[in-house]
Amino acid sequence: MTQKHSEELHDWIDALENLVLFNGRENASELIKNFLKYAENKGLLESNFADLPFQNSISQYEESDYPGDWDLEEKIRHYIRWNALITVLKANKELDLGGHISTYSSASTLYEVGFNHFFRGGSLSDMVYFQGHSSPGIYARSFLEGLFKEHQLDNFRQEIDGNGLSSYPHPWLMPKYWQFPTVSMGLGPIMAIYQAHVMKYLEQRDLLKNDNKRKIWMFCGDGEMDEPESLGAISLAAREKLDNLIFVINCNLQRLDGPVRGNSRIITELGAIFSAAGWNVVNTIWGRKWDELLAKDSTGALKWVMNNTVDGEYQNFKAKGGAYTRKHFFGKHPEALKLVEYMSDDEIENLNRGGHDPLKVFNAYKSAYECTDKPTVVLAFTVKGYGIGSRQADNTTHQVKKLTDENLKDFIKKFNLPIDSKKLKDLEYLKFSKNSREYKYLVNQREKLGGFLPRRNVIKANLKVSENSHFDEFKIESKREMSTTMVFVRLITSLLRDKKIGKHIVPIVPDEARTFGMDGLFRQFGIYSREGQKYQPEDADKVMWYRESEDGVMLEEGINEAGAFSAWIALATSYANNALPMIPFYIYYSMFGFQRVHDLAWAAGDARARGFLLGATSGRTTLNGEGLQHQDGHSHILAQTIPNCRSYDPCFDYELAAIIKNGIDDMYVKNNDNYYYITLMNENYLHPTRPKKLKDSEIMQGAYLFKQEKKADVRILASGLTLRFAIEASKKLLEFGVKANIWSITSFNELARGGIIADQENMNEQNSKSFVESCFEDVMPTIAVSEYQKLHAEQIRKWISGNYICLGTDGFGRSDTREKLREFFEIDSNHIAYNALLACGLNNEAKKFKTKYKLKLNKKNPYIR
Numbered sequence: 001m002t003q004k005h006s007e008e009l010h011d012w013i014d015a016l017e018n019l020v021l022f023n024g025r026e027n028a029s030e031l032i033k034n035f036l037k038y039a040e041n042k043g044l045l046e047s048n049f050a051d052l053p054f055q056n057s058i059s060q061y062e063e064s065d066y067p068g069d070w071d072l073e074e075k076i077r078h079y080i081r082w083n084a085l086i087t088v089l090k091a092n093k094e095l096d097l098g099g100h101i102s103t104y105s106s107a108s109t110l111y112e113v114g115f116n117h118f119f120r121g122g123s124l125s126d127m128v129y130f131q132g133h134s135s136p137g138i139y140a141r142s143f144l145e146g147l148f149k150e151h152q153l154d155n156f157r158q159e160i161d162g163n164g165l166s167s168y169p170h171p172w173l174m175p176k177y178w179q180f181p182t183v184s185m186g187l188g189p190i191m192a193i194y195q196a197h198v199m200k201y202l203e204q205r206d207l208l209k210n211d212n213k214r215k216i217w218m219f220c221g222d223g224e225m226d227e228p229e230s231l232g233a234i235s236l237a238a239r240e241k242l243d244n245l246i247f248v249i250n251c252n253l254q255r256l257d258g259p260v261r262g263n264s265r266i267i268t269e270l271g272a273i274f275s276a277a278g279w280n281v282v283n284t285i286w287g288r289k290w291d292e293l294l295a296k297d298s299t300g301a302l303k304w305v306m307n308n309t310v311d312g313e314y315q316n317f318k319a320k321g322g323a324y325t326r327k328h329f330f331g332k333h334p335e336a337l338k339l340v341e342y343m344s345d346d347e348i349e350n351l352n353r354g355g356h357d358p359l360k361v362f363n364a365y366k367s368a369y370e371c372t373d374k375p376t377v378v379l380a381f382t383v384k385g386y387g388i389g390s391r392q393a394d395n396t397t398h399q400v401k402k403l404t405d406e407n408l409k410d411f412i413k414k415f416n417l418p419i420d421s422k423k424l425k426d427l428e429y430l431k432f433s434k435n436s437r438e439y440k441y442l443v444n445q446r447e448k449l450g451g452f453l454p455r456r457n458v459i460k461a462n463l464k465v466s467e468n469s470h471f472d473e474f475k476i477e478s479k480r481e482m483s484t485t486m487v488f489v490r491l492i493t494s495l496l497r498d499k500k501i502g503k504h505i506v507p508i509v510p511d512e513a514r515t516f517g518m519d520g521l522f523r524q525f526g527i528y529s530r531e532g533q534k535y536q537p538e539d540a541d542k543v544m545w546y547r548e549s550e551d552g553v554m555l556e557e558g559i560n561e562a563g564a565f566s567a568w569i570a571l572a573t574s575y576a577n578n579a580l581p582m583i584p585f586y587i588y589y590s591m592f593g594f595q596r597v598h599d600l601a602w603a604a605g606d607a608r609a610r611g612f613l614l615g616a617t618s619g620r621t622t623l624n625g626e627g628l629q630h631q632d633g634h635s636h637i638l639a640q641t642i643p644n645c646r647s648y649d650p651c652f653d654y655e656l657a658a659i660i661k662n663g664i665d666d667m668y669v670k671n672n673d674n675y676y677y678i679t680l681m682n683e684n685y686l687h688p689t690r691p692k693k694l695k696d697s698e699i700m701q702g703a704y705l706f707k708q709e710k711k712a713d714v715r716i717l718a719s720g721l722t723l724r725f726a727i728e729a730s731k732k733l734l735e736f737g738v739k740a741n742i743w744s745i746t747s748f749n750e751l752a753r754g755g756i757i758a759d760q761e762n763m764n765e766q767n768s769k770s771f772v773e774s775c776f777e778d779v780m781p782t783i784a785v786s787e788y789q790k791l792h793a794e795q796i797r798k799w800i801s802g803n804y805i806c807l808g809t810d811g812f813g814r815s816d817t818r819e820k821l822r823e824f825f826e827i828d829s830n831h832i833a834y835n836a837l838l839a840c841g842l843n844n845e846a847k848k849f850k851t852k853y854k855l856k857l858n859k860k861n862p863y864i865r
């Protein structure tokens with residue numbers, strides 16, 4: 001503190017002492033509190049989070065004027081409201097197809113101010129995460145812009161015959177339009193945060209041009225904020241100073257069943273949480289009509305009432321109208337009541353909330369652009385079902401799909417729409433002619449901002465490796481024992497150095513790099529950190545030191561599978577959102593993959609993600625010692641539920657190399673919208689030379705004949721590590737005079753899909769034979785084995801000729817040695833051979849086998865053992 005400051009401080013302390021002396025403690029305390037409030041409003045003090053006042057963050061005196069044509073925008077907005085409403089009503093007139101009216105009606109101004117003044121279009125557009133069930137309003141705008149025709153709006157939620165509009169934002173169904181699947185609550189917020197994080201990552205690596213005007217907008221509901229995913233990553237956004245991120249939370253106080261926080265205030269609660277996390281919080285609570293009243297509130301009575309009213313009451317005021325509001329809101333304090341003496345009930349009813357006032361919304365968004373180094377959240381106070389007469393703010397408004405004539409008339413009146421009340425039944429859309437001022441304005445505003453939104457702009461990728469040696473080294477017999485995880489690490493290290501595609505490759509880990517032996521990448525390629533490394537790491541003197549860097553390549557997302565997966569999605573869809581194809585490899589404990597983040601994995605499919613997921617330390621019996629929570633025996637079953645996820649369970653290095661090679665080719669050269677799930681294991685063994693005649697296409701379709709006997713008696717199908725047990729079993733079978741063909745099953749899932757596709761074609765009277773059928777058409781006893789539940793191998797039963805027995809790992813896992821576990825789950829070489837003998841009808845040999853190999857048959861119910 002300087003000398004001058006210290007003297008000044010003494011003067012202030014003296015003044016305070018005098019204040020206490022002459023005015024008494026109570027009076028002085030009151031004065032100081034008010035004084036501090038003043039300082040806080042000026043931004044001189046950190047806010048007291050727990051007790052944020054229920055008022056706008058931006059006072060009317062700080063506001064900028066509205067830059068747009070107020071009247072034209074209002075008219076456009078109201079037409080869009082009407083068309084959104086009609087779209088849903090038509091879909092429900094006869095067909096009861098659902099849809100939502102009340103959500104868009106409360107969010108309309110929030111979107112329209114964005115469309116008219118902020119959302120940037122063009123090839124590197126802003127990324128707008130639209131609230132899923134506000135889609136009718138977004139379609140209605142595109143309709144006025146001329147993208148959709150009436151018959152397409154008429155086909156809202158009727159997609160089967162073509163020319164329909166999907167219920168919600170689904171890039172899978174509308175690939176040129178929607179960018180982000182959002183309707184599963186909570187996924188939008190976390191995906192948007194990681195999108196912003198990845199944008200900075202790409203900028204810091206100079207892969208994307210630094211552009212501080214490009215924003216990620218995330219629109220969602222206040223009810224949606226109860227999802228753990230919605231708030232789960234907000235501290236990352238603040239820590240990484242993601243000023244490219246704007247959350248707009250539509251606080252209409254209601255969710256589906258009723259109030260979000262009847263007994264308190266959601267805006268106050270969210271404001272406290274986001275402030276504490278370090279965000280720029282912009283409360284947009286009161287519209288301009290309230291400003292006049294607040295200016296006259298010399299006693300503070302109105303502010304007191306505002307702060308002492310809960311959301312349950314606020315909802316009532318909008319449901320029950322002006323007279324009710326006068327009595328139950330203003331009536332809480334005589335001075336507040338006096339303020340509205342001169343106003344009619346209608347005028348009180350029309351006191352607007354901030355989220356419905358374009359000026360307030362404009363200033364809120366503007367402040368996000370002015371705030372550097374922080375993400376912004378706009379907490380907009382709105383009314384659910386705004387303008388739909390008796391259904392406004394009622395507890396059932398979320399699910400309104402049909403309206404009475406009275407409701408429609410109220411709506412028409414409220415928004416001053418040119419609809420003849422005698423023609424209500426016609427449900428006609430409103431349009432602007434191409435020569436109208438409205439149409440020109442609408443289009444012009446978008447042109448100024450770079451083009452229409454939403455649009456999904458895909459660029460064709462052509463990421464060919466510069467040399468095949470990355471993969472070819474695995475074609476020859478390995479010199480030492482290696483796990484497939486080690487093979488993968490070698491492969492990705494080599495790919496990261498590829499001259500052509502290396503910089504597009506991104507390894508992502510959720511605090512497991514050391515587990516997978518990837519710590520060598522830390523130093524070589526660096527761990528991405530927004531701020532570089534401000535400290536000397538503990539292991540700076542070691543070869544594999546923990547190197548964080550501003551342009552680090554690796555994404556180390558911490559113990560946060562949902563976050564790491566969201567970062568993976570952002571990279572896996574970068575070809576469509578950043579005109580920059582990236583090849584992310586997200587490697588994680590296979591057990592903490594699909595079963596933890598399946599909804600995100602589903603969204604990734606919808607978003608047409610392209611990339612690799614590596615389920616490491618996989619296998620219910622290969623991950624020894626870890627037990628029930630860690631041993632995965634079902635991730636492939638879960639992977640199979642995602643239509644465009646191709647999943648593989650390779651055993652040998654050359655199989656893994658071929659899958660990654662062909663995967664890159666499939667996604668980044670042929671531009672197919674698939675993503676790949678591959679399981680990796682941590683057991684070391686030797687890898688044989690790749691069979692000469694083996695074709696990549698066989699590996700990719702899911703099977704190849706690994707060992708062929710002349711006149712085989714039985715065949716064994718084995719995936720992943722169990723292929724090694726099958727090889728062992730075949731040797732034991734020879735002791736009993738039985739010859740076995742061995743098939744390496746790289747993917748039971750792909751085999752099954754091939755079968756289903758061919759069946760489908762055959763229903764259309766084509767003569768298709770699937771790969772799986774052609775592999776196994778010889779009638780022969782067959783044993784299938786994997787480290788996954790029996791169901792996994794069961795799925796191809798239909799296309800196997802002859803007796804088919806599936807072995808698998810049903811029931812909960814437990815900790816023990818690999819050998820014990822394999823015996824316990826009955827998938828080891830002994831059980832394979834024993835079942836093969838039974839399948840061949842050699843019951844006597846089976847008995848002898850059992851004695852010789854001391855086979856213990858586990859007869860317990862697998863589901864309760």
Ligand SMILES: Cc1ncc(C[n+]2csc(CCOP(=O)(O)OP(=O)(O)O)c2C)c(N)n1
Pocket residue numbers: 102103133183184185186220221222223224225250252254255256260384398
């Ligand atoms: C994960 C998930 N759970 C439930 C739903 C069903 N659902 C759709 S909208 C909705 C209520 C949304 O309330 P809010 O977030 O406040 O949005 P509002 O419509 O009020 O703007 C619910 C429960 C869903 N879409 N996703």
Ligand SMILES: [Mg+2]
Pocket residue numbers: 221222223250251252253254255260384
């Ligand atoms: Mg809501």
